[in-house]
Amino acid sequence: MRLALRIWSFLTALLGRRRRERELADELRQHWERQVALHRAAGMPQDEARRAASIDFGGFEQIAQECHDMSTARYFHEFVQDVRFGFRGLRRSPVFTLVAVATLALGIGMNTAIFTLFDAAVLSPLPVAQPSQVMAVSQILRNSHGNDVARDVRDDAAFVSLSEYQLYAGQNHVFSGLAAYEPMVSAEWMTATPRPISGTLVSCNYFTVLGVAIAIGRGLSAADCSHPAPVLVISHEFWQRQLGGGAVLGRQLTLNHTQFEVVGVAPEKFGGTLAVASQFWAPIEEQSAADAGHDWIPDDNLSWLGMLGRLRPGVTARQAAADMATIAARLNSRQAGRLTSVRIEPATRASMASMRTPLNVIAGVMLAATGMILLLACANLAALLLARGLARQREVAMRLALGATRARIVRQLLAENFLLAAIGGAIGGWVAAVTAMPLLRLVVRHVGADDLNLSLPAAADSRVWLFVLGLSLLTVGLVGLAPALRVAGAKLNLAVKESLDQPPSGGRLRGILVGTQVAGCMVLLLVTGLLLRVFIRAREVNPGFATRQVSAVTLDLPAAGYDQVRAALLQRRIGERLRTLAGVSGAAQTSIIPLGGSRSVTGVSARAGDRRLQLDYSFVSGDYFSLLGVALRRGRSFTPAEVAADAKVVIVNQAAARRLWPGVPAVGAILYRGKTAWTVIGVTADAQLSSLGVSDAPYVFWPASAAQMRDVQWLVRWSGNAQTAALLGTLHQLDPNLAATVSPLESNLEGWRAPTRVAAVLSAALGGLALLLATLGIFGMVTARVAARRHELGVRMALGADRAGLMRMLLRQTMVPVLTGAATGAAIGIIAATAGAVSLANILYGVSPWDGIVDTTVPLLLLAVALAAGFSAARQALGADPVVALRHE
Amino acid sequence: MMGKPTELVQGTLDLLILRILALEPMHGWGIAQRIHLVSREVLQVRQGALYPALQRLEAQGWVRAAWGDSENNRRAKFYSLTRPGRAYLERERDHWERLSSAIGLVLRCD
Known part of the structure; x- marks a missing residue:
């Protein structure tokens, strides 16, 4: 009840300031008239009654102001004033405003885009009733x-x-x-x-x-x-x-x-x-x-x-x-x-744990990266605001001296930051929320999943807007509060008289901001370096089997209604026709297309009842190994007679042989799958058949016997260019109802490489952005530091200090926070790499997370850029005529 | 004669206004007059204190303001006590009476 009344009074006060002022004037005037009437009744003449009433009354404007101060609307009106004040300030420096808004829009936008996708896939409710x-x-x-x-x-x-x-x-x-x-x-x-x-x-x-x-x-x-x-x-x-x-x-x-x-x-x-x-x-x-x-x-x-x-x-x-x-x-x-x-x-759309877990991990990693960028943007902007604030220190000191409260001044400075964040957040958030879905579709297409139809809400919902709002407010807090407090805490007399021995203000805070930036930048750049290495490795990696001039032919016999007997017949005829087709130099059968994305996994052991080794397997024909160029290190491949008779023979790769029979020749050994025993007749080289980059995965091959004929596919090797149309025509002749697809085996590699390319490009973009932000931050720090000490530097130069010495001093002061930040960043990177090494192993294509860290290219690049930024800023500052610098102020 | 109400114990003017409004809804001038009369012309509330106080009481939700017709057929702003305002008045009056009798005891001791 009371709360409702207060809210009501606040709202009416808020909305009707004009009306309220008019009413108050009316009320006070009536009061005055009654007072006049009272005096008249006591026998005073009109003029005297009026004068007496006015004396009783006191200052009309003063009462009105006091009334306004008492009402709840006051804070709001002050806020509106502050915002107007902020607007004027921002309009006066359009370049600063543009840079600040763009930085924030970028940071907030990136986070919003990722969150929009995460929200759509994981958080938003199903498109159903209630x-x-x-x-x-x-x-x-x-x-x-x-x-x-x-x-x-x-x-x-x-x-x-x-x-x-x-x-x-x-x-x-x-x-x-x-x-x-x-x-x-x-x-x-x-x-x-x-x-x-x-x-x-x-x-x-x-x-x-x-x-x-x-x-x-x-x-x-x-x-x-x-x-x-x-x-x-x-x-x-x-x-x-x-x-x-x-x-x-x-x-x-x-x-x-x-x-x-x-x-x-x-x-x-x-x-x-x-x-x-x-x-x-x-x-x-x-x-x-x-x-x-x-x-x-x-x-x-x-x-x-x-x-x-x-x-x-x-x-x-x-x-x-x-x-x-x-x-x-x-x-x-x-x-x-x-x-x-x-x-x-x-x-939700991600109710299946098998879907939700990877989505959560991906979103977490992405949000961490884009959050880092936002943090960098905040640090940068805080430094900019600090510089701006220090330039206004005299104005602030003057207003403090004139009786403004510190709280009011902090509020005023915050209002300006609030405006920046509101504009940046609105632009970045809106653009990101609107473009996130089309961007996702673009990426999906890029990864080569054209036929992947997404069913996600088309528009961003209230959660996304809340996220943008929260992020913008957080940004205001991160960016603005420290510089605002720093400035409002300025010592009165010091700033007013701006004495010669004034220490460089805000230096420590600025140093911390630059250090933070460099640290974040270092982490992002290290990740970028690592991902670029992974990307290069993925392009160069040799899967261990031939991919050129080989086509994968996928058939779906169960879908076409084949039973085992008819399937075996058809497969034999397909084999005969394929081998006589012009340009075909070989054809082999396998139940699993190498790197095709599907796998079969089973458990086998070297002795019955032993702990089972989990490994990938496929059913293959005898000519599979020669067609793919996978060398047989020991023993031999299946003979056609063994395949036809469904003999209990098996071929393993070296990784499997090492694990199952360490130090013992594998050929001739017995392999158990369940209670069935199989004799090993050959050992092949290790090839990356099930996932690219994993070269030591154990693998087992069984003969593609008659029982498997419904499920086996074909690999066709060409002597020249692939004749896909002729191949499809042949299959169509054999059974017009059979659905078949033919694709070059090389395209499977692309499917594995595309994600690393997307990740590498994305992180390179983020890393580049971080580097740019850090460069701007360092440049700003040196410029501001020089500006704050222009007077002192001018005196020193006039007294004959050499420029090289001053330059060395400035650079030394610049590099202290830079080096501290770089060391912190590298430490964070090392900790993260150690923690992530295990879980990331299978997307790194054999690149160790340590490779990226130990490599000195990234740290050196960052330090070189920092040095260059510091040097050019210092040079520009010291280039000024000492007389001009002395005359300043 | 009461120059500045703030010279009184803090919040006393609020208490007086609320007590007067507990009798009947009234406009600002009426409140000032009534306080003046009831106090046997000892207390005189200045407008500069009265209106800000009314504003404050309204913002706190103890008093409600509405426009109505006054005794001389003009539209005037009438203030009335709200239910929370009445409760506050009861609490504060008890408090004030305890305080003033305590002060009286101390002043009368020999």
Whole structure:
């Protein structure tokens, strides 16, 4: 009540200053008239009554001012005054204003851009009705001690099997609906030229639970799941782009040889519940048609479905978790050794832990880097403001002497900084928030992921604007407070009389600011140096196998409806045709395309029951090694007879041989996978088949036997240029319905190198910017220091001090904070490199984080730039005529 | 005769104004007159102190101002006590009475 009244009085005071003044004048005048009337009644003549009333009254203006001082609006009006004052000050020095605003806009803008993307992907709620009620439900499995509960995982370890989902959905009391989904299902869409299509398999209550209103037609209904029929809902984007946006209901789409009927189109703003857009939604029951060749539905031991639930009104997430835990306990009682817990969190586009964790790490690293830049910009600006403030010290001292309070002066100086930050923040924040998404799309395209459809909110939301506001205010605090206090704390008499022996004011603070800048700059430059090295290494790195004149041919036989027998037949015919094709010098089979992005991992051991070594594997034909130029160090490759007979033979690389049989010849040794024994017949050189830059990863090759024929791809070696069209034509002749893609193996290398190029370019830009800021900062420091001591320097020169000596003194004073900052920066860099060495190892292509630190190029470059900035500023200052300097003031 | 109210114990003028307003809503001149009369013409509140004090009381939410018709049919600004203002007055009056009787005891002791 009282608070409300105060706020009301404040607001009315604020808004109606004019009206209020008029009213007060009116009120006071009435008072005066009554006083006159009173005197008249006591018998005074008119003139005398008026005079007496006026004497009683006192100064009219004074009362009005006192009234205003008492009202709450005072602070606001003073603030408006300060801001106006600040505006005038900024207008007087446009260059300073421009530099300051640009610096801040850049710093704030970069941070905002990164935060906008992070917000869109991780923080913003789903594009569904009342998103705060929608929870992501995760199941976490652990083993109780001594019991081995094996579990297969697709997409995310927190997912559940279909039977588990049905139990959770049927027995809980806390969700008005619980939906399940299998994300990112890719199928082959059979048109004249088969195309990949990516969608989501969902439980039939999916659209109801999420409250997504279907744009055209209907969503999925319970009947679609109880009487499974191949139906699907397509995305608005898919309908417009791929189907031309015409009549669509009832249209048949063939996915992997199953005909699906389109029953609805999702609304335009709904691209699914992930950051990657879904093109269709089909019932989970159609899983074996959509993920051709696999049947997950009966597999109770496979985590493949994510869960999203809408809380009943009034139920909290904590209550929901407790209820779900009782269901989890029921699951535990069914399987010995199983420990299940359930986690419930508000659903976002990054609900899957397997997505969120890397996103958080990337955003954290990026924000740290751009935060550093903002800090540098702040330090620089603080130095600029300090210089400006010192130039105004006399004015400040004069006003203090005239009775202004220090608090008021600090407020006034802060208002100017506030203006700078507000303008810089508004420009930088707005530009960044608007351009972040297009920039992201540009980067995505650059990395070569054209077909990656992002489903992110198009516009920045209130969180982003709050971030910009908070950052701008923080900037004001960082930038402005210290110089403002420093200036307002000026000693009165000293500044007014500006004595000859005045010490160089603000020198220590300025030194600290420059030191901070140099330190931050050093860290960023060291990171840049490291990333540039990584980039160069990634370009030069030899993967250990031939990539030139080799094409990867990818087929999807399960999608085309092949069973094992027909697949084996087709593969044999493909092999025959490929080898006779003009320009082909060889063709080999493999289940994994080298560096193609997909991997198979298994555990093997040298003795049955031993601890298993986790390694990558593939099924290959005997000519695989000669085609890729991977040397066999010991033994031999598979013979066609061994491949045909599915013999129990295996080839390992040297890294695997070293780990499994240290010091013992591997050829002839026995390798165990589970309880099956395999004889090692060959040892190959180490090649970087699964990730570029990792040269000592163990790898195992099994023969590509008849059982594997549905899943193997082809590698084709050309004697001249690749004849892609002829190759595709040949495959088309063999089976017109077969979806096949042909790509040069070299392009896989590009996929690995692009991220390092983006990182290197980005950090080089940041590092360059930091260097520029630091240079400006150092230049400013020397100039200001000389300006503050111009008088003293002039006297010294007039007395015959030599310029070289003065120059040495100035440079020495400059380099002390620079060297301190550089040492601090290097120390931070070393600590960070040591801490990050392990976690960064697999993106560094074998470059040690220490390489970048130990290298002296970066520190020397920074010191050289600092010296040059200091030297040129000092030279300029000392070039002035000593007589002019003496006459100054 | 009361020259400057600030010579009184701090906050006493506020207390007087609130007490007068507890009787009925009143305009500024009326408040000054009423204090003058009730104090048997000992206290005279100067405008220079009265209006800033009213402004302060209003900003603190103890007093509310509204325009109304005065006894001579002119529009005048009437001040009235708010509920928190009344509570404040009660508290302060108790406080003041304790204080003044205590001072009286000290002054009368022999």
